[in-house]
Amino acid sequence: MPARLGRIYRIAGPLVVAEGLESPRMYEVVYVGDEGLIGEVIAVRSEKTYIQVYEETTGLTVGEKVEATGRLLSAELGPGLIGSIYDGLQRPELEIGRILRDIFIKRGVKVNALDRGKKWVFERNAEIRVGEKVGEGDILGSVKETPLIDHKITIPPGIRGIIEWIAGSGEHTIEDTIAVISAGSVKHEVKLYQIWPVRVPRPFKEKLPPSEPLITGKRVIDLIFPIAKGGKAAVPGGFGTGKTVMLQSLTKWSHADIAIFVGCGERGNEMSDALKSFRELFDVRRGRPMMERSVFIANTSNMPVAARETSVLLGVTIAEYFRDMGYDVLVVADSTSRWAEAMREISGRMEEMPGEEGFPAYLASRLAEFYERAGRVIALGSPERTGSVTIFGAISPPGGDFSEPVVRNTLRYIQALYALDYELATRRHFPAISWLTSYSLYVDFVREYLDEVSGGKWLEYRNLFLKILQRESELLDIVRLVGPEALPEEDKLLLEVARMIREAFLQQNEYDPNDAYSSLEKGLLIMNAIIEFYNTSLKLVKSGVPVFKIRELKSPYLIYRFRLYALEDVKKLYEEFKKSFKKEIESIMGESSGS
Amino acid sequence: MRVVEVKLYTRITRQVYGARGSLVFVKTLPGVRYGELVELDVDGDVRLGQVVDVSQDVAVTQIFGSSLGITPGKTTVKLRGERLRLPISIDMLGRIFNGLAQPIDGGPPVIPEDYMDIHGEPLNPALREPPSEFIETGISVVDGMLTLVRGQKLPIFSGSGLPHNKIAMQIVRQARVKGKEESFAVVFGAIGVTFEEAMYFLNELRKMGAIDRTAAFIAPASAPTVEKLALPRTALTLAEHLAWKHNMHVLTILTDMTNYCESLREISAAREEVPGRRGYPGYMYTDLATMYERAGRVYGKKGSVTIMPILTMPDDDITHPIPDLTGYITEGQIVLSRDLWRKGIYPPVDVFLSLSRMMKEGIGPGKTREDHHPVFGQLYRAYADGQRLREIIAIVGTESLTERDKKYLEFADAFETKFINQGEYERRTIEETLDLAWDLFSILPEEELAIREELIKKYHPKYRSQK
């Protein structure tokens, strides 16, 4: 195709308007200006082509050339993704630093997403033989990318035919051809990597119901508002309510095979902190550095705003790629509000008709398209495998007010809401997930699994916890009017138990080495201990023992310390609690029968 | 003084179509660059401007000064071919400048080491080193509960009449990093403040003998809007220069950022942009972020940029867009409370609304002390309990209180009057601060401390005194 060229007509921040560009296509990549800055066509109006530019536009001049490429903005997918830190255009940031020899990022750096020179050990799939029919998604072999990740080399979507040639096991760069597939007269060369447009969801064979929980290591999620593999969840909250800590924690501790952290329009220091801990912390299940199963996309708030959108799309595209290998992948986006604000800014520059609070009318559909890419699926190709993409998106509503457009529109597309509460955060109740407004529509789906590991009691206990907490908030309203002593004894006890649920169970300190990750077993032990305390105390109260007597007991305070210890110690503490609780109860009983 | 280097391809036009507010509409000359610097000559009075939108026919220019007297046909416009660059030098320490780095202390011009674009460039996120070096400010509530570390951006959210300036100066005076004597500098930027306020800062810095290590930038309320917008960037450009080129630890104080934001709103209105919440432009988050993100540390570099912006919350409202967007960008906030101030507590810090996000990296064994983290958590829990009880006794009186409740009330009072409260010139070491916290814990029932047993045995006064 001959180069299609145009000229710059107008420059306004990240928006460049070009004229004279022949038949521009929506979303095609264009090179803007003499430096060839990367942009994307976002609107075409009569003679003018509107381009959002992913790099700083300062210094461009009217009349400079614009070159259309006919390509869609795409991700490179192949060995080398794991452990990378990319910007919104998938440029590896460490590599940028090395090329520029500078601590600052300058525009126009051209660098490949995947290392072209690196040799990977390709292990050929013995099942695949020359002359056989193969199709999209079939596994040709694999590369041990890191000790944790077996990177499956698959036939890219859209390709099928007869295997004409396949490389044996051995060392290859990503650009080496490792198989040739012929379809009639066409020959496809398959390499260790493939290219996929970030705006297009990758295909799969079949979507599955979200029936398996994704264990996160957070008690309030796993045992109260569970998330399923392939689920989609939103985490809205005002500043300082714990969005970032929660999303980082999920990428660290959840039982996903691969975690992708998208830092979209947020802080640089947070990114560096996450990177450091991913290098130093070990995966709970497999005892290797977390970095060996993670990908970072770091487009901080001071980087070009248009690239916020691509960073989110890039993250989910990489996630789908690993899903198609049969992995459970978690993607977190911190924060989707910054992406929405970038849409608003560019829409404003284009003088589009603003919708609510200046956001463009297509905000809702963009969010929908993003969250729709979550799911648990049977991947294309053989051997058959299931994989999942679970999405958590943070939302940063102005003033912490959830009635704004990004929150409201997101709620239409997600299935689990973790609403972070400002009041809880100011009291340092973390994670500040509000038990009154959060929900998970996955409860019914994952019930079977959780009931089984908990001896059939999980759902009953969970619902009791929620009922107690709900009742507590009603009682606290009364207490505010009449004081605590006016309450009936049973309600006073309920307040004690509610406090225990909040502080001993729901709260989890991310910075306490024993508390940051809570196995299901540990969570269930705490749950059981609280229920035991409640049931026994309730019997006493019903038989006339005043609640202040129960408050004076020392053993229940042990439950508050459970979370500070490792599982083995918690088991011991639990036994200790049972023993001393029994003793203390007996002495109360003795007192009351003696009198 | 030359503000910019003259380039050969300077071009000139007299075709000014019109002006509105600080915007001037000029005919687009061939080669005009987006963002480039422009000189407008109004009868010999030269003003600087910048191209903020350019199309085939019209270049919209924002001027750093008033548009007074700009007349189509009379004003000459010169293109400088590059962005605003200001002379920057380590010799600026000890001196006072306006927002465009021109000396206003009567001293000689500074010989620049470099001319720098004040907008700076984004630090490469992958090269950032997480800030983790504990800065002891000697103020218990800060060191104990809102720990500041080198490379952090931590603002003070205040209200008019509250002692934010005193606190900022106490921090500058007392801040030190344990066991280290390293070169540090203070970059002080005052935006739209009164002359008295600016003088207070300079006098304090002089009194503490830090004036030679301080560069001050002052744009009084009467300065042109665009100079107020440039000032924090100019200050930060010097801060970066000192940190990354001269290996210095730079503390940058910017006050009052509310004035900055008001200027931003003014300019946005002049450009007739679609206003965001309460009239502030939708890009205010990004605009503030491009400044505050200049704080940090970098692998392989000795220096650091720490930023402490001060802002007054309009109507003491923390949900107002200025504190709200700031809180979304900065690494925490120190929020001052009018109630505590009325009670006579200095520094009147509301610990519930305040936060230091970088704290966890800066505290703990080898940094502060092994008990710091649990002590911090326990202080919050107990103070929150005490606060809740205060609300209850406000309604039903103290009769219904149990002994336990009374202890928590006593704790809350002691926490405010003994722990938060301290003298403006009083310095407490971190050990003193943590021991003080343990003294307060001895008011509470011991079994209610959610702290690991071995730490209680080591630090609780009950066991301490047995040894």
Ligand SMILES: Nc1ncnc2c1ncn2[C@@H]1O[C@H](COP(=O)(O)OP(=O)(O)O)[C@@H](O)[C@H]1O
């Ligand atoms: N699980 C947690 N454990 C302990 N502290 C937490 C937890 N979650 C949040 N925090 C505290 O809250 C602060 C703000 O959290 P962050 O996630 O940065 O908020 P946001 O992203 O919502 O602005 C953190 O710096 C930390 O001090």
Ligand SMILES: [Mg+2]
């Ligand atoms: Mg955050």
